[in-house]
Amino acid sequence: MFLAMTEEVRVIIVKLADRLHNMRTLSHMLSHKQSSIAMETLQVFAPLAKLLGMYQIKSELENLSFMYTNPQDYAKVKRRVAELCKEQEKEIEEANKILIKTIEDDQFLDLMTVNTEVRSVCKINL
Incomplete structure (x- = not known):
């Protein structure tokens, strides 16, 4: 319905950017306002x-x-994700070693003299 009301998609994009900025700085508002703004964001802006x-x-x-x-x-959820990240460190390191060895042993990459670097990162988006 919101999309139908406006012909200019740029207006909606600016509104989304404004809401994202508001959500990033929501900690400076009163708690009852935080909750209502967050609910509105979930119901309208995220979709x-x-x-x-x-x-x-x-x-x-x-x-x-x-x-x-x-x-x-x-x-x-944030604590559990951090725990899982920590638990997976050893497996990720082992996978990195296998990947690096496989890349080093690859004849095609050796012919191309490609320098390869492997980095592992545990992404936590919370």
Whole structure:
């Protein structure tokens, strides 16, 4: 409905950018306002970003909203993700060693004299 009301998609993009900025700075508002703004973001702006194919913005809006609408659950999920990251460090290092060896042993890459660097990162988007 929001899309139908405006003919100019740039207006919607600016509105999404404004909401993302507001969500990033929501900690400076009163807690009851934080909750209502976060709910509105989940119900209106995150789906709108998805509809426009702006998945990174959608994800950040959802994560920030989750942090304010369900702070205890958010903290639990964040702790669990950090634990899983820590548990997987050894496996990731082993996979890196195998990958580096495979790349070094590859004749085609050896002929191309390609310098390869492998880095592992545990991404936590919460």
